[in-house]
Amino acid sequence: MKESRKFLFIMAAFLTCFYLPVELLPFRNPVFESLALVRWYAREHVLLCLVPAFFIAGAISVFVSQASVIKYFGAKANKFLAYTVASVSGTILAVCSCTVLPLFSGIYKRGAGLGPATAFLYSGPAINVLAIIMTARILGWELGLARALGAVIFSVLIGLLMHLIFIKEERIRQSEGDLMAGVVKEPRTLIQNGFYFAAMVGFLVFANWARPQDGDSGLWASIFTAKWYLALGFLGIIGIMLIKWFKKDEINDWTQSAWTFAKQIMPLLLFGVLIAGFLLGRPDQEGLIPSWMIAKAVGGNSLLSNFFAAIVGAFMYFATLTEVPILQGLIGAGMGKGPALALLLAGPALSLPNMLVIRGVLGTKKTIVYVSLVVIMATISGIIFGAIMGGIK
Numbered sequence: 378m379k380e381s382r383k384f385l386f387i388m389a390a391f392l393t394c395f396y397l398p399v400e401l402l403p404f405r406n407p408v409f410e411s412l413a414l415v416r417w418y419a420r421e422h423v424l425l426c427l428v429p430a431f432f433i434a435g436a437i438s439v440f441v442s443q444a445s446v447i448k449y450f451g452a453k454a455n456k457f458l459a460y461t462v463a464s465v466s467g468t469i470l471a472v473c474s475c476t477v478l479p480l481f482s483g484i485y486k487r488g489a490g491l492g493p494a495t496a497f498l499y500s501g502p503a504i505n506v507l508a509i510i511m512t513a514r515i516l517g518w519e520l521g522l523a524r525a526l527g528a529v530i531f532s533v534l535i536g537l538l539m540h541l542i543f544i545k546e547e548r549i550r551q552s553e554g555d556l557m558a559g560v561v562k563e564p565r566t567l568i569q570n571g572f573y574f575a576a577m578v579g580f581l582v583f584a585n586w587a588r589p590q591d592g593d594s595g596l597w598a599s600i601f602t603a604k605w606y607l608a609l610g611f612l613g614i615i616g617i618m619l620i621k622w623f624k625k626d627e628i629n630d631w632t633q634s635a636w637t638f639a640k641q642i643m644p645l646l647l648f649g650v651l652i653a654g655f656l657l658g659r660p661d662q663e664g665l666i667p668s669w670m671i672a673k674a675v676g677g678n679s680l681l682s683n684f685f686a687a688i689v690g691a692f693m694y695f696a697t698l699t700e701v702p703i704l705q706g707l708i709g710a711g712m713g714k715g716p717a718l719a720l721l722l723a724g725p726a727l728s729l730p731n732m733l734v735i736r737g738v739l740g741t742k743k744t745i746v747y748v749s750l751v752v753i754m755a756t757i758s759g760i761i762f763g764a765i766m767g768g769i770k
Contacts, residue, residue, distance in 0.1 A: 383640055394419035394647060407655045407665040414654030414694070415647060427479075427643070429581045434479035435635030436577065437487060439627065440570060450489035463496035464532040465504065477501030478646075478734045479638040485738060491547050495747055496536030498735070503528040503726040512721065516704060519766065520714065524721045527758050531722060535750050542746055565622055573618050579611035642734050649730025653694040675707065675716035678763030680756070686716035687755040690724030691748060692732075700724050715763020723755035 397416040402409055450459050477498060485494040504525070513521025540547065565573075586604040589597050600607070619628060658664030675686045695703070704717055727748060736744040 380636070384636070387640060387643055390644070390647065391419055391423060395423075407658070407663075410658040410662055410664045411651045411654035413662075414659050415650045417659065418647075418650045418694075423643075425584045426581070427646075428639075429577065429584065430477070430479045431635045431639045431642075432631070433574070433577050433581065434483035434638045435631050435633075436574065437480070437483035439630045439634050440565075440573070450484060450493040454490070454493070459490070459493040460496055460533050460536055463493040463536060464500050464529050478642055478731060478738075482638060482642075482734075482738050490540060491543055491550075491739075491743070492536040492540030494536075495539045496532040498747075499535050499726050499751065500528065500532035501726075503532065503722070516708065516717070520718060520721065523718050523758075523762050527718065527722050528726075531726075531751070531754055531758075534754065535747070538750055539743070539747060543743060564624075564627070569618075569622055573615070573622070576611045576614045576618065580608050580615065583611065584608040641737065645733040645737065646730045649728065649733045650694055653692065653729045656692070671707070673711070675720075676711045676713055678713050678715040678760060678767060680760065682713060682716045683719045683759035683763070684752070684756045686712075686719040686759060687723040687752045690720035690722075690755070691727040691752050692729050693724060694728040694730060695724050713763055714766045715759040715761075717759075718762045719755040719759030722758055723751050727751055 394415050397412055399409065399413045399416055402412070450463070480501065481494060481498040484497065485491075489497075509521055509525045509528075512524050583600070583604050586601050589601055623631075654664060656664050656666055658666075671685075671689055675682045675689075690700075700721060704712070704720065707720075708714075708717055732744060732748060735747065739747070
C-alpha cells in the first residue's frame with residue numbers, strides 16, 4: 378500500500394472515530410461504551426497529545442544523533458545519570474500511557490539501553506507532577522506521597538531488572554546491527570537541540586494543561602487561562618528555530634519519521650481503546666465487567682484485592698489525570714487504600730493499547746516481563762501501604 382493511501386486510511390479511521398454519532402445509538406451496553414470511549418479518545422487525545430508526541434519522537438530519531446543517545450543511555454553510559462534522568466522524566470511530561478509510546482520507541486531505536494528506556498517508559502506517565510498534586514489534594518497527602526515515591530523507585534527498579542533479565546540479548550543488540558553506525562558530525566550544538574526539544578515539550582505540556590477544580594484559583598488556574606497563549610508561543614518558537622537552524626531535507630526527514638511512528642502506533646492504539654472500553658467502560662460508566670464487582674473485589678488489603686487492583690489498572694486505559702476521579706469514586710464505594718495505591722502505580726503507566734504497542738517494539742517476551750514486573754511491584758507496594766495505613770489508624 379502506498380504511503381498516501383495509508384495516510385488516507387488512517388485519516389478516515391480517525392475522522393470516523395472523531396465523528397461517531399454514539400448518542401444516536403439505541404442501545405447502552407459494552408459495545409456502546411467501546412465506541413464512546415474511542416470517540417472520546419479521538420477527540421481529546423489524538424490531535425493535542427499523540428500528534429505532538431509523534432513529532433517529538435520523529436525529532437529524536439532524526440535530530441538526536443545515535444552517538445548521543447548511546448553516550449547517555451547506552452550500555453556504556455554512566456548508570457547513575459542514565460537512570461536518574463529516565464526515572465524523573467515524567468515530572469515534565471504530562472503524558473498518558475499511550476502518548477509516551479512514540480517517545481520511548483524513538484530513544485530505544487536510537488540505541489538507548491533496555492534498562493533506561495523502560496525506566497523512561499514507566500516514569501513518563503507515572504510521575505506526572507500534576508497528577509501527583511491532584512492525588513494529594515483529592516485523595517489525601519498519604520496517597521500522593523506514596524505515589525510519588527513509588528513511581529520513582531519503580532522506574533529505577535523496573536529498568537534495572539529488565540536490564541539484568543535480558544542482559545545477554547542487550548549485549549548482542551548493543552554490539553551488532555545499526556547500533557554500530559559511525560559518528561556523524563552534529564549540524565547543531567547540544568544547546569540548540571536542547572532548546573528545540575524543550576519548546577516541543579512546552580507545547581505538549583501547555584496544550585494539554587488540565588482544567589482546574591471548580592473554585593480553584595492560583596497558579597494552576599492562571600496557567601490554564603493562558604494555556605493557549607503559552608502553547609502557541611512555544612509553537613512560534615519552534616517555527617523560528619526550524620527556519621533558522623534546520624535544512625529543508627532535515628525537516629522532510631523529520632516529518633517522514635513522525636509519520637512512520639504514527640502509522641505503526643495509531644492502528645494498535647485505536648484497537649486497544651476499543652477493547653478496553655468494551656471490557657471496562659468509561660469513567661463512571663460500565664463495560665462488560667461491572668464497576669460494583671471491581672469495587673467489591675478491591676475492598677480490604679488482602680493479596681488478592683491488591684493483585685486484582687493492579688491487574689485491572691494495568692489493562693484499563695487512563696487518560697492523564699483521569700485516574701484520580703475514578704479512584705475517588707472507587708474509594709467511596711469501599712476500595713481499600715492499599716489497592717488504591719496498587720492501581721495508581723500500575724494504571725497510568727500501563728493499558729491494553731499501551732501493551733500492544735510495546736510488544737511491537739520490544740517483542741512478546743520482554744513485554745510480558747515488563748508488565749509482570751509492574752503488576753507484581755504494584756501489588757507488593759499496595760500491601761505494604763495498606764498495612765502502614767491500617768497501623769496508623
